[in-house]
Amino acid sequence: MKEARDIFFNYVKVKNLRYTRQREKIVEAFLRADRHITAEELYSNLKKVDPEIGSATVHRTLKLMGECGLLDEIKVGSGKTRYELKYKREHHDHLICINCGRLIEVRDDKIERLQDKLARANDFVPKWHRLEIYGLCTKCR
Amino acid sequence: MKEARDIFFNYVKVKNLRYTRQREKIVEAFLRADRHITAEELYSNLKKVDPEIGSATVHRTLKLMGECGLLDEIKVGSGKTRYELKYKREHHDHLICINCGRLIEVRDDKIERLQDKLARANDFVPKWHRLEIYGLCTKCR
DNA sequence: ATTGATAATGATATTTTATATCAATAATAC
DNA sequence: GTATTATTGATATAAAATATCATTATCAAT
Ligand SMILES: [Zn+2]
Ligand SMILES: [Zn+2]
Ligand SMILES: [Zn+2]
Ligand SMILES: [Zn+2]
Secondary structure (H helix, E strand, O other): OOHHHHHHHHHHHHOOOOOOOHHHHHHHHHHOOOEEEEEEEEHHHHHHHOOOOHHHHHHHHHHHHHHOEEEEEEEEOOOOOOEEEEOOOOOOOOEEEEOOOOOOOOOOOOEEEEEEHHHHHOOOOOEEEEEEEEOOHHHOO | OOHHHHHHHHHHHOOOOOOOOOHHHHHHHHHOOOOOOEEEEEHHHHHOOOOOOHHHHOOOOOHHHHOOOOEEEEEEOOOOEEEEEOOOOOEEEEEEEEOOOOEEEEEOOOHHHHHHHHHOOOOOEEEEEEEEEEEOOOOOO
């Protein structure tokens, strides 16, 4: 994911921030990581290889990645924030298994359109939304 | 909202818990309060009249009200949990103004049905969902 | 390459919301 | 009334994220 990396370091340059090896490692680890990763998981992944990286820096870098549109925060259930790559990926919603925690990505254009319509019918300008359906996945049924 | 109160104290009785004046006051204050109230707001409402009520008890009582189906927790944005009466109210979703924080309650049966269909198409048994549309309300546009 | 200005880092402290602890108190059954 | 035990409220703790701050690293200008 070369481009995504570039988006980040471009943003860093434009904002007159600095290119650091920590940022580089964090961004690359994020791009390699499983989708829907937490800051803590990403931190512990990095820590294995690079014991000198601090968790505060991981949080700070994730925030920067959010600012430049690389990722989305998702807060499912009542746990920690999860982060998922947004760049060049379509918007989607999530089915969340209440037994095993599995996240299934789904998208229904009809629902998307109806949501917009619903908002506008209420004199409301929709900017983004979050739809999470909780239930049981195949394995946990 | 006499019945709602009864639901609660019935639950208390069935679980061999006790009828206390704190619980009575908290439940009644909740039923009188604005929709989508936080524990802290409810606590401060109560505190004005009843300085001897503790916030831990407010939290505990809200949790009990949740257990017996009287209320729903809603976690909008990244703030505190809000609580809303569920008993004898239809399920609904929320439009949330990103400028003033206003919550608008909405419901679209077509969306509800499509969500169920979407879940089942993914071999998933939906139990409940959460749909929040963030944007700008009339006043804030 | 050296230097100076200042952004970034990481250890730690703090914040925020919710929950756990625990001695004192109050509710219920007998 | 008494015994039993759930409840309370003050306080401590937990959990996640953010703020603080001395030290270090980056980078542009020389
Ligand atoms: Zn599952
Ligand atoms: Zn996703
Ligand atoms: Zn508004
Ligand atoms: Zn509502």
